[in-house]
Amino acid sequence: MNKKGMLSIATAVVLGLGAVGCGSNSSAPAASTKADTAATEAASASTQAEAAAPSGDVANKDKPLTWFNRQPSNSSTGELDKDALNYNASTYYVGFDANQGAELQGQMVADYISAHADTIDRNGDGVIGYVLAIGDIGHNDSIARTRGVRKALGTAVEKDGAVDSQPVGTNVDGTATDVQDAELKAGDKTFKVRELASQEMKNSAGATWDAATAGNAIGTWSSSFGDQIDIVVSNNDGMGMSMFNAWSKDKKVPTFGYDANSDAVAAIADGYGGTISQHADVQAYLTLRTLRNALDGVDIDTGIGTADEAGNVLTDDVYRYDADARSYYALNVAVTADNYQDFTDATKTYAPVSNQLDASKHPTKKVWLDIYNAADNFLSATYQPLLQNYDDLLNLDVDYIGGDGQTESNITNRLGNPSQYDAFAINMVKTDNAAAYTSLLNQ
Ligand code: BGC
Numbered sequence: 001m002n003k004k005g006m007l008s009i010a011t012a013v014v015l016g017l018g019a020v021g022c023g024s025n026s027s028a029p030a031a032s033t034k035a036d037t038a039a040t041e042a043a044s045a046s047t048q049a050e051a052a053a054p055s056g057d058v059a060n061k062d063k064p065l066t067w068f069n070r071q072p073s074n075s076s077t078g079e080l081d082k083d084a085l086n087y088n089a090s091t092y093y094v095g096f097d098a099n100q101g102a103e104l105q106g107q108m109v110a111d112y113i114s115a116h117a118d119t120i121d122r123n124g125d126g127v128i129g130y131v132l133a134i135g136d137i138g139h140n141d142s143i144a145r146t147r148g149v150r151k152a153l154g155t156a157v158e159k160d161g162a163v164d165s166q167p168v169g170t171n172v173d174g175t176a177t178d179v180q181d182a183e184l185k186a187g188d189k190t191f192k193v194r195e196l197a198s199q200e201m202k203n204s205a206g207a208t209w210d211a212a213t214a215g216n217a218i219g220t221w222s223s224s225f226g227d228q229i230d231i232v233v234s235n236n237d238g239m240g241m242s243m244f245n246a247w248s249k250d251k252k253v254p255t256f257g258y259d260a261n262s263d264a265v266a267a268i269a270d271g272y273g274g275t276i277s278q279h280a281d282v283q284a285y286l287t288l289r290t291l292r293n294a295l296d297g298v299d300i301d302t303g304i305g306t307a308d309e310a311g312n313v314l315t316d317d318v319y320r321y322d323a324d325a326r327s328y329y330a331l332n333v334a335v336t337a338d339n340y341q342d343f344t345d346a347t348k349t350y351a352p353v354s355n356q357l358d359a360s361k362h363p364t365k366k367v368w369l370d371i372y373n374a375a376d377n378f379l380s381a382t383y384q385p386l387l388q389n390y391d392d393l394l395n396l397d398v399d400y401i402g403g404d405g406q407t408e409s410n411i412t413n414r415l416g417n418p419s420q421y422d423a424f425a426i427n428m429v430k431t432d433n434a435a436a437y438t439s440l441l442n443q
Helices: 003-014 033-048 098-115 140-153 211-228 237-251 262-270 280-296 377-393 408-412 434-442
Strands: 065-068 091-096 127-134 182-186 189-200 229-234 275-277 319-322 327-330 333-335 365-371 396-402 423-426
Touching (some): 065 434, 098 333, 127 211, 127 237, 140 189, 189 211, 211 229, 229 237, 237 377, 262 275, 280 377, 280 396, 280 423, 365 377, 377 396, 408 434
Parallel strands (some): 127 189, 127 229, 365 396, 365 423
């Protein structure tokens, strides 16, 4: 045994922790392929992480906690859950600027119409018809994107002081009340724009943002009014690519998504209209960096707005911090035929924050982190691989827990022994459910 190993055991014994810190990846799930990858990673990480004895003297309720991707909030009103966001002195949220991204997505679609005024109206009836795949009617990001597209295209209507984000079902005759027909000038033409259909893509088991459901929906829509569909828009790439592959690629109907997953970016070469990068490379970094800083007891801005000793630093064109909401938001970038070559690998770490931290100054710590839906395209194909690249750089030994996307208890059941961990990163199924997690940390 090397010196480091002996030392760590000695420390553990002194702290009275015995073997608690070692091999605790047994709590990792075996439920899915993603989880398997996670378990392998956890296993290899724990070998290098012999020093990762949890801080036995810190109560679970005082350990660093970062919420990510699903901001604690009321799923009906969107109001932030300030109790959850201020759970303890080391609690943060990491996501992205949903409104800025939503505006960009709407603008990207509007710009596409202007640039293709001559060809966009496929059946020449003077109406630009679009269909919209909605991810989750109770999720801030999804609501913002629906609003962003409706605003940019002029189909938005106000309801209770905000843009209505409800799905319309089908609206081929233009009589739906949650949207309106718009008039849009493009080139020397004036078109009517109509949201022909929109639906929350939720499967029968309750999983939202469901790609397969979106693929089925485009099948149904296209078979009854396919010649009227000129544009397909989706709240994310998972659903967008499912519709593209099922129908629009073949019909050459521009399809727009969100997330800049690698497969969607590659599809731009085959006619996918465009997507938005929510800078997941910055978000994944911030998710783990906030924990690292809290564990190190340093200023939270270290390696974020202020360079750390390894040279990691972010500039304010890629993120902003809202102190009041204790939230870090990455900024979005539109990815279209003009620039997609720069975005082909969504899992590559962001260069300015890719420097390895010195393990002697930032010793390995154990983190519990869940992905609410192991089958979600964005989270599994983009976000988790990024986290797995950063965890090594930040000397964090992370157990990745993959949820089923439907039930909170499927995940909270696997937070049975929080004392085995130094810090937590939580991705909820439903944004109202923060207390299901914090109550476990309070015990
Ligand atoms: C992503 C979606 C994803 C969702 C999961 C969103 O930010 O854009 O693709 O399904 O998060 O919570």
